[in-house]
Amino acid sequence: MQTHIASRVLRTSDFATDAAKQIVAAGLEAISRNGVFRLGLAGGNTPKAVYSALAELTHDLPWNRIQITFGDERCVAQDHPDSNYRMAYEALLSRVPIPEGNIFRIRGEIDPAEAASEYEARLGSVAARFGETRYRHDLLLLGLGEDGHTASLFPGYPALDEQERNVIPTLGPKPPPQRITFTLPLINASKSVVFLVNDRTKEPVVQSALKGEYPSGKVAPSDGGVLWLLGHEACAP
Numbered sequence: 001m002q003t004h005i006a007s008r009v010l011r012t013s014d015f016a017t018d019a020a021k022q023i024v025a026a027g028l029e030a031i032s033r034n035g036v037f038r039l040g041l042a043g044g045n046t047p048k049a050v051y052s053a054l055a056e057l058t059h060d061l062p063w064n065r066i067q068i069t070f071g072d073e074r075c076v077a078q079d080h081p082d083s084n085y086r087m088a089y090e091a092l093l094s095r096v097p098i099p100e101g102n103i104f105r106i107r108g109e110i111d112p113a114e115a116a117s118e119y120e121a122r123l124g125s126v127a128a129r130f131g132e133t134r135y136r137h138d139l140l141l142l143g144l145g146e147d148g149h150t151a152s153l154f155p156g157y158p159a160l161d162e163q164e165r166n167v168i169p170t171l172g173p174k175p176p177p178q179r180i181t182f183t184l185p186l187i188n189a190s191k192s193v194v195f196l197v198n199d200r201t202k203e204p205v206v207q208s209a210l211k212g213e214y215p216s217g218k219v220a221p222s223d224g225g226v227l228w229l230l231g232h233e234a235c236a237p
């Protein structure tokens, strides 16, 4: 029985580049081991610079062997300014030679329950091909909210308690309120999780999460590691 590997903290003054290099290293390792790299993207604003830096390293990865998922999505059209897909597409996916079929977009524009169950089924069919009971990301990128949320798992919301499903619709206090999110069971099935934080004001939240507090503090893969990559703006004073 694997035990949860303790979280690591890495502080950097070159946040975007170091994060991109972490992703490339994880990708090459996964592809050498299994022939594919299953990478989950974080939403929000912080990852934008990381995705741009990763696009600059495009020749370092065989993009036809990379499968992209989204840890959460707002229930908006894919070209809406609030769409996490749009952010990732503009910063990364439009700039690398990844086959469209390798990008698992959450359809935020349709009924949320339908979008969640369709995504659940899509992850399930890949998991079955890998002989997994639950889809396992090689690397899942996550952000951190000021209230300690991650993906769209907000403190006090029932989505945090989901123990069976992998992808569910939820509401949240951060606009837009209607979202689709990965659940803790799916997040904790990951082989590796990297939190991307580049905001000094979030340092107290990071410290609390490292003690297991907040939804973000519940990220503890049973057979995987957690790295907190903190940009110079997030470093303790």
Ligand code: 6PG
Pocket: 042, 043, 044, 045, 046, 047, 071, 072, 073, 074, 084, 142, 143, 144, 145, 146, 149, 150, 151, 152, 174
């Ligand atoms: C979302 C994200 C969310 C985000 C944090 C941090 O869809 O909003 O998944 O979890 O990662 O709120 O957002 P910033 O990077 O913009 O601070």
